[in-house]
Amino acid sequence: MGIVAAADENTAPRRRGRRPGGADTRTSLLDAARAVFAERGYDGATVRVIAERAGVDPAMVNHWFGGKEPLFVAALNLPADPATILGEAVSGDPDELAERILCRLLEVWDSTGGAQFAALLQSIATQDVAAALLREFIARVLVGKVLREVAPDRPELRATLCGTQMFGLAFVRYVLKVEPLASADHATIVSAVAPNLQRYLTGPLP
Amino acid sequence: MGIVAAADENTAPRRRGRRPGGADTRTSLLDAARAVFAERGYDGATVRVIAERAGVDPAMVNHWFGGKEPLFVAALNLPADPATILGEAVSGDPDELAERILCRLLEVWDSTGGAQFAALLQSIATQDVAAALLREFIARVLVGKVLREVAPDRPELRATLCGTQMFGLAFVRYVLKVEPLASADHATIVSAVAPNLQRYLTGPLP
DNA sequence: GTCTATACAACGATAGAC
DNA sequence: GTCTATCGTTGTATAGAC
Structure with missing residues (x-):
């Protein structure tokens, strides 16, 4: 096991590079975004929290959607x-x-x-x-x-x-x-x- | 017996008077009305069909709701x-x-x-x-x-x-x-x- | 007994067939 | 134009709950 490290501080360094497979980062981000936007509103929802909830790196938001706002409309x-x-x-x-x-x-x-x-x-x-x-x-x-x-x-x-x-x-x-x-x-x-x-x-x- | 001639030919006359109990005519009519109004629209839904679906007499529509249109808005x-x-x-x-x-x-x-x-x-x-x-x-x-x-x-x-x-x-x-x-x-x-x-x-x- | 939910019959209106 | 079928509605008698 131990493929993916937890997102917080005191964990072993995350694996870099492409994830093994199957793990649909885009979909995870969308699901997380819908939840967090709904809970805290647009301003209250930070990219970091969304990415954390999705279990991925915050940079993925930019990679897949081009920013916070495009992610938001995509979540809609x-x-x-x-x-x-x-x-x-x-x-x-x-x-x-x-x-x-x-x-x-x-x-x-x-x-x-x-x-x-x-x-x-x-x-x-x-x-x-x-x-x-x-x-x-x-x-x-x-x-x-x-x-x-x-x-x-x-x-x-x-x-x-x-x-x-x-x-x-x-x-x-x-x-x-x-x-x-x-x-x-x-x-x-x-x-x-x-x-x-x-x-x-x-x-x-x- | 023999009080009233059968309405149709070979059917036993329905029991008259107050139903035994529990049978909620009003609710039955509302349910039937929602179904029939939805299926056939307002004009297509006849009081007779609604009453038949509810298993009661058409006159009950007037007794409980005062007519077809009040039944309609009640169904809404x-x-x-x-x-x-x-x-x-x-x-x-x-x-x-x-x-x-x-x-x-x-x-x-x-x-x-x-x-x-x-x-x-x-x-x-x-x-x-x-x-x-x-x-x-x-x-x-x-x-x-x-x-x-x-x-x-x-x-x-x-x-x-x-x-x-x-x-x-x-x-x-x-x-x-x-x-x-x-x-x-x-x-x-x-x-x-x-x-x-x-x-x-x-x-x-x- | 009273009260009321119910069933049945019938009325006027209306639309379509012929 | 007439005839018929069907609609929504009304009146009334009855049976059961109270």
Whole structure:
């Protein structure tokens, strides 16, 4: 035995180099990340603690995911990375930001048929973990990536309001599948929802 | 014997009067209603079929619930009956309809702390039944009770859009509990969300 | 005895077949 | 247009619990 040393201090030096085999470092990291992010939130969860829980070296986070934040969105396991979608959308006319966001989201969601979204919802309902992760996503990605650059006025409130509209839209269209929204084309949805989303982004707030 | 002629031809007449005991007709009806409503939708589910599945007389639907529609909302087992909430809200200035709806909804939801809402969501995610029921709710109660009287223009689309905003708000506030929305007071939420909801109700649509 | 959950029959409305 | 089937609902008599 004795192949892998414990992670703490007073142990024999860890083996270097590639692990024997089978041990899926990436998956272990993802599992550990989901647990730790959920327990302590994004800021409270350190890469070191996550790596320790996974039984691997902290450097593996960078090797497999490219950093703490990419690990976080990977742990969310959302259909397509929202951070990049939102990141791309911010460039351009701020008055049409909602329109661009909705177009991209609909494309991505439609491509998976909403199946992944339903799965995400199920895990949210059953475990607290996924709920905590999604909460962190709204609080961090939405606020940090989009709202800060666009609306310095109450970005947190704006972000959560945007979250209600985006999540509700996805839920009613892809999980509940209520007509006529479920089979409405993108143009209809965008022109119907974008003005409301835009108001949350940059419009007047009480 | 020989009191009543058999209803059909060759069947012994069912026993009349109070059942021996323990047999909970009300619960049986609710279970049967959930199943049949989910299988065939509101219109497709007949009172007779539901009663048959429950093993009781169709008149029991009226006796216990007062009709088919009250049975339906009882089967939904939502936190507070939305049909009455929405029914009360429609009377008054149509331009402040969203405001009235949101105020009432927040009161009701806050009183239960969102616990029932989380439970509902869980059953939606796991079973198809609850999802079908909620879909029927949006399609029927929302459209029939509110939108038809307020916006003759595309009431179905308006109803589903309203559904996205209301459901998303409830989910982010009560299940996800994202700040600052989770602990925002009613006035803030109403003044933030009501204009958007009002646009879905009576505003211009593409 | 009273009270009430139950079963049965029948009514008006409505939709579809012919 | 008429006929029929079926729907939701209502009225009423009955049997068991109390």
